[in-house]
Amino acid sequence: MSSKKLLRRERQQQKEGTTKARLSPVSIFLLSIVALLVVVVMIGILTGSNREPPWAGAVWSEQHGHWH
Numbered sequence: 001m002s003s004k005k006l007l008r009r010e011r012q013q014q015k016e017g018t019t020k021a022r023l024s025p026v027s028i029f030l031l032s033i034v035a036l037l038v039v040v041v042m043i044g045i046l047t048g049s050n051r052e053p054p055w056a057g058a059v060w061s062e063q064h065g066h067w068h
Contacts, residue, residue, distance in 0.1 A: 053067060
């Protein structure tokens with residue numbers, strides 16, 4: 001003879017065994033934004049190290065940190 005408490009305990013144990021960790025839509029959205037920012041920063045790092053003048057006659061300004 002099973003009591004209500006025993007049945008409840010058995011159901012609770014079954015739930016604990018079958019629960020899966022799922023990400024909420026908000027956390028997926030935030031993780032996708034972070035991943036996009038990482039990709040943009042990596043592209044900027046890889047392409048931003050070019051020290052050649054962007055046009056003929058351009059001069060690098062150490063004071064301002066860009067081409068004149």
